[in-house]
Amino acid sequence: xxxxxxxxxxxxxxxxxxxxxxxxxxxxxxxxxxxxxxxxxxxxxxxxxxxxxxxxxxxxxxxxxxxxxxxxxxxxxxxxxxxxxxxxxxxxxxxxxxxxxxxxxxxxxxxxxxxxxxxxxxxxxxxxxxxxxxxxxxxxxxxxxxxxxxxxxxxxxxxxxxxxxxxxxxxxxxxxxxxxxxxxxxxxxxxxxxxxxxxxxxxxxxxxxxxxxxxxxxxxxxxxxxxxxxxxxxxxxxxxxxxxxxxxxxxxxxxxxxxxxxxxxxxxxxxxxxxxxxxxxxxxxxxxxxxxxxxxxxxxxxxxxxxxxxxxxxxxxxxxxxxxxxxxxxxxxxxxxxxxxxxxxxxxxxxxxxxxxxxxxxxxxxxxxxxxxxxxxxxxxxx
Ligand SMILES: [Fe+2]
Ligand SMILES: [Fe+2]
Numbered sequence: 001x002x003x004x005x006x007x008x009x010x011x012x013x014x015x016x017x018x019x020x021x022x023x024x025x026x027x028x029x030x031x032x033x034x035x036x037x038x039x040x041x042x043x044x045x046x047x048x049x050x051x052x053x054x055x056x057x058x059x060x061x062x063x064x065x066x067x068x069x070x071x072x073x074x075x076x077x078x079x080x081x082x083x084x085x086x087x088x089x090x091x092x093x094x095x096x097x098x099x100x101x102x103x104x105x106x107x108x109x110x111x112x113x114x115x116x117x118x119x120x121x122x123x124x125x126x127x128x129x130x131x132x133x134x135x136x137x138x139x140x141x142x143x144x145x146x147x148x149x150x151x152x153x154x155x156x157x158x159x160x161x162x163x164x165x166x167x168x169x170x171x172x173x174x175x176x177x178x179x180x181x182x183x184x185x186x187x188x189x190x191x192x193x194x195x196x197x198x199x200x201x202x203x204x205x206x207x208x209x210x211x212x213x214x215x216x217x218x219x220x221x222x223x224x225x226x227x228x229x230x231x232x233x234x235x236x237x238x239x240x241x242x243x244x245x246x247x248x249x250x251x252x253x254x255x256x257x258x259x260x261x262x263x264x265x266x267x268x269x270x271x272x273x274x275x276x277x278x279x280x281x282x283x284x285x286x287x288x289x290x291x292x293x294x295x296x297x298x299x300x301x302x303x304x305x306x307x308x309x310x311x312x313x314x315x316x317x318x319x320x321x322x323x324x325x326x327x328x329x330x331x332x333x334x335x336x337x338x339x340x341x342x343x344x345x346x347x348x349x350x351x352x353x354x355x356x357x358x359x360x361x362x363x364x365x366x367x368x369x370x371x372x373x374x375x376x377x378x379x380x381x382x383x
Pocket of ligand 1: 134137163164167244
């Protein structure tokens with residue numbers, strides 16, 4: 001069994017110094033090069049429909065395309081302070097902020113002015129990380145087109161490439177035209193995206209991207225969609241979510257078949273990769289860059305956040321981010337192979353309680369907002 005040191009590069013997942021040592025030190029370069037180490041695979045088996053669930057998803061994707069320029073109300077006036085005010089950040093109830101604002105805490109002196117700026121920075125940071133993650137999905141899906149051996153999966157993945165281009169485009173446009181500043185990619189997120197792209201095995205791209213990163217994104221978009229009252233952002237997120245639900249379904253449907261043929265040793269490598277991805281994503285939500293920009297002592301803030309994780313991890317937002325990932329891992333048989341390895345790890349980070357929530361294999365039909373809109377418009381037209 002691999003140790004935390006081998007999987008994460010540190011013995012204790014909550015090692016403060018090791019987490020702070022991971023930084024993005026080339027924030028000024030425009031390009032970031034990653035070796036993708038994989039063979040491009042042709043298949044001469046063109047028989048369409050050998051995997052009916054993927055064919056169904058492909059047909060759905062073809063009719064659910066939208067145009068980021070023309071299908072969203074970009075003429076909406078956005079009041080950034082109002083948008084930011086909906087961020088889940090309550091110094092009276094959020095356990096981390098309660099500790100940080102206590103007498104002697106690093107932000108005990110903050111008044112309304114600092115809180116208001118913090119909310120705006122957090123909004124800029126969050127949307128920036130969404131945008132960078134979307135570019136990760138764009139590159140990963142293009143890689144899947146090359147590496148997956150099944151024609152039905154190549155077809156479907158090609159539609160996801162288009163979806164992800166659109167997502168990068170709309171998040172970038174929202175940041176540029178409605179918010180007040182980009183953040184560079186978070187170092188933990190970049191490390192995870194690099195690890196996913198580096199891996200030579202085609203199914204690892206799916207596991208890292210479609211199951212872990214996109215599973216978390218679907219939950220995070222859903223949370224923001226529920227909280228925001230800004231109509232442009234709400235519609236943008238709603239459209240992105242209807243695509244993302246298909247993407248996660250693509251991962252679940254493809255890997256379910258493949259994982260049934262893997263040995264225990266091969267499955268253990270997948271379980272370890274899923275755990276590594278979960279910890280990297282948890283680390284990214286420590287949002288070091290925001291604390292730094294706010295002039296707060298980053299080490300103290302991250303320590304308070306980690307202490308909260310270790311003690312109880314009772315932040316419902318943090319937990320909910322795993323609400324799609326855990327049931328999907330269960331459906332793929334990842335939780336319990338090898339003496340419940342991943343179940344034990346997910347228990348340690350307090351997210352195992354989601355195991356029986358709906359998995360995303362079929363959920364995309366429920367989230368197909370665009371399909372519902374178009375059906376309603378067609379019905380109204382014929383009436
Ligand atoms: Fe996306
Ligand atoms: Fe996606």
